[in-house]
Amino acid sequence: MASNMPATRDLLETPVQPTDAAVTVQGERFRRYLSAERIKKRVAEMGKTIARDYATTTPILVSVLNGAFMYTADLMRAIDTDCEIDFIKLSSYGDEKVSSGEVRELKSVDAELEGRDVLVVEDIVDTGLSMEFMKRRLAEYNPASLRVSTLLHKPTATEPDLTLDYVGFRIPDLFVIGYGLDYGQLARNLSDIYILDEG
Ligand code: IMP
Numbered sequence: 242m243a244s245n246m247p248a249t250r251d252l253l254e255t256p257v258q259p260t261d262a263a264v265t266v267q268g269e270r271f272r273r274y275l276s277a278e279r280i281k282k283r284v285a286e287m288g289k290t291i292a293r294d295y296a297t298t299t300p301i302l303v304s305v306l307n308g309a310f311m312y313t314a315d316l317m318r319a320i321d322t323d324c325e326i327d328f329i330k331l332s333s334y335g336d337e338k339v340s341s342g343e344v345r346e347l348k349s350v351d352a353e354l355e356g357r358d359v360l361v362v363e364d365i366v367d368t369g370l371s372m373e374f375m376k377r378r379l380a381e382y383n384p385a386s387l388r389v390s391t392l393l394h395k396p397t398a399t400e401p402d403l404t405l406d407y408v409g410f411r412i413p414d415l416f417v418i419g420y421g422l423d424y425g426q427l428a429r430n431l432s433d434i435y436i437l438d439e440g
Contacts, residue, residue, distance in 0.1 A: 271435035288319020311421035
């Protein structure tokens, strides 16, 4: 199964636009960056591509808790062919805005992954440490194939060797919240994605 997605480097850059919509979370100001409408459109495109790429098989989506829950729900509804779901949970940033550099598995998958076509569904790839850990971990189950999808990617922060099969938006190396992504467990319920206002 060859992916029809363009390579990550060819995807559109997503510059920060001036906007008057802003939120303050834990004393920090964030500007609206990706509207719910824009996210919806992109997730629908990704779902179509994934449905086409997996047309002859029933993939199992492995959603990465907690941040990817909203993206997973929308992506799964955008895939109009058979697919299954399971969840994995890794240690996250805690309440900080920078990675601790240490990744641990807090909840493993329950489904039998051997011989299955596995698609990891992640909200954001920053340093790439979590995704590298997950790919190594899931490969131990001997799946028939293992690919990854992330809604957001900070390419300038990521180890260059990491392969990402489906990427929604390439974004600058700034902290983002909303649409499942948190800052100190808050802001996951925002429908739009907001970016740290440095100005
Ligand atoms: P990585 O291991 O540095 O790639 O980070 C992956 C995890 O860190 C993600 O699954 C998120 O939970 C969290 N994370 C990274 N960047 C952000 C961000 O900008 N906002 C919120 N969470 C983030």
